[in-house]
Amino acid sequence: MLSRVADSLFWMSRYIERTDGIMRMLKIHYASSQDDTHDFAWRPVLKIFSFLDEAEMARLEGNSREVLRFMVVDRENPNSVLNMVTKSRENARAVQDHITKEVWQCLNEFYHIVRDEKLERALKYEDPITVLDSLIRQGMLYYGTTEITMARGEGMCFMNIGKYLERAIQSADILQVNFSDLHLEADKMTDPSYWKYFLMSISGYELYLKNYRSGFETKNILDQIIFNINFPRSIHYSIQQMHRYFERLKNERNLDQFEKIHFQIGKLRSAVQFSNVDMTLNEGLPNYLGRIHNDLYSIGNALNKQYFAYT
Numbered sequence: 001m002l003s004r005v006a007d008s009l010f011w012m013s014r015y016i017e018r019t020d021g022i023m024r025m026l027k028i029h030y031a032s033s034q035d036d037t038h039d040f041a042w043r044p045v046l047k048i049f050s051f052l053d054e055a056e057m058a059r060l061e062g063n064s065r066e067v068l069r070f071m072v073v074d075r076e077n078p079n080s081v082l083n084m085v086t087k088s089r090e091n092a093r094a095v096q097d098h099i100t101k102e103v104w105q106c107l108n109e110f111y112h113i114v115r116d117e118k119l120e121r122a123l124k125y126e127d128p129i130t131v132l133d134s135l136i137r138q139g140m141l142y143y144g145t146t147e148i149t150m151a152r153g154e155g156m157c158f159m160n161i162g163k164y165l166e167r168a169i170q171s172a173d174i175l176q177v178n179f180s181d182l183h184l185e186a187d188k189m190t191d192p193s194y195w196k197y198f199l200m201s202i203s204g205y206e207l208y209l210k211n212y213r214s215g216f217e218t219k220n221i222l223d224q225i226i227f228n229i230n231f232p233r234s235i236h237y238s239i240q241q242m243h244r245y246f247e248r249l250k251n252e253r254n255l256d257q258f259e260k261i262h263f264q265i266g267k268l269r270s271a272v273q274f275s276n277v278d279m280t281l282n283e284g285l286p287n288y289l290g291r292i293h294n295d296l297y298s299i300g301n302a303l304n305k306q307y308f309a310y311t
Contacts, residue, residue, distance in 0.1 A: 001154045005095050007308035009155050012091035012099075012107075013146075014162035019084040020139040021170045021202075022049050026071055027132040028201040033064050035193065042067045047177045048170070049079050068128050072135075073120045081135065082114045100149040103142070110138045160245040161303070168238035169296050171225055174202060176289045192216055199224075202233050219277045222285070227276065235292060239269045242299075257306040264302060268295045 025045050033040045042061040046052055049071065052060065060067055072081045089111040096104055113119065114135070122131045150156045178198060195216035199205040204224055211228070212220040228234045243265045250258050272292070280288045 001098075001158075003307060003309040005098055006154070006158045007304075008091040008095045009098065009158045010162035010303070010308070012088045012095075012162075013159040014166040015084045015088035015091070016107075016139060016142055017163045017166040018049075018079070018170070019081050019088070020136070020143075021167070022071060022079070022081055022084070023132050023136050023139065024203060025049065025174075025201045026068060027129055027136065028197050030064060030068065030128050030132070031200075032193075032197040044174075044177045045071070048173050050077065051079065065124055065128070068123050068132075069120060072123060072132075073114065085110050085114050095155075098155050100145075102145050102149045106138075106142045106145045110142065113138060154249060157245045157248045158307075161242055164238040164242040164245070165296060165300055167233060168235050168242070169293065171202065171233055171235050171238065172289050172293045172296070175222070175225055176286065176293070179285055195221060204231055204233060207231055219281075222280065223277050226280065227272070236272045239265070239272055243269050254307075261299065261302045261306060264295070264299050268292070268299070271295075 025048070029040075029042065029045055033042075042064065043057055046057045046061060046067070050057075060070060070077055070080065074080045075082060077083065085107070089107045092099060092104055092107045119131070146156075146159065150159070192215070196205060199208050199221070202225065207228075207230070208221070208224055211224065211230075214220070224231050224234065226235045229237050229240065231237060246262060246265055250262070
């Protein structure tokens with residue numbers, strides 16, 4: 001497979017995964033803002049998914065509708081849903097011969113939906129949760145379409161590596177931002193509604209209730225999001241899937257390239273697999289998550305250099 005094709009498939013998938021994470025966070029945070037108008041803040045979402053400085057965040061975070069507009073349809077925000085879907089479609093258009101007609105149609109439809117001026121008016125005047133739900137379903141349509149129509153070859157491997165790399169980075173960032181804020185707001189540590197919305201924002205609430213019977217405890221929440229191999233958004237699961245799909249790229253022509261990155265992914269996988277919450281807290285959660293974050297970005301950079309021909 002040509003490096004430019006692998007690159008486009010990788011980023012096509014990664015942009016959609018980021019879009020999905022943004023929309024889920026926006027939906028649950030808006031719902032939370034309706035229940036807890038006093039203590040609610042948009043700052044965690046803006047920290048994770050935007051490049052705003054402190055002054056810009058302070059100006060924006062008090063207006064829920066403006067945050068939604070900025071994160072969904074603002075053309076000047078490089079991480080808006082509109083721009084993420086546009087970039088994903090551009091990558092898909094560049095490799096139409098390597099994706100199915102159904103995948104292209106799905107992304108093209110998503111693109112026209114987010115570009116429609118009606119979307120911005122709906123976010124401003126209608127129920128935002130209904131609007132975000134419709135966009136989330138569009139992302140789910142993409143996931144289902146790729147799953148049932150794409151051939152299980154190199155292209156699908158690069159798509160899944162991009163998806164799970166982005167997901168692992170998101171989970172690490174979400175923990176980093178939310179748990180650092182809790183050090184400043186200790187009263188939230190015992191607030192069930194805070195943890196409920198936090199878990200819902202990463203689609204982990206129902207699984208948590210099934211697995212942990214003792215109520216909301218910090219250690220259990222960390223265990224689920226970092227180590228629970230049955231949670232599809234956990235860091236451990238994402239790295240394991242990334243390792244699984246990367247192993248399929250091994251062949252005699254790229255052995256040196258493969259071994260370098262395979263070692264990096266395997267090292268990170270082992271570091272997470274043979275760790276636990278107590279070890280993480282002893283090291284210090286910010287240090288642990290920062291190390292994972294840096295390792296994930298190093299893997300992304302290595303893929304750029306070894307497989308996508310970036311210098």
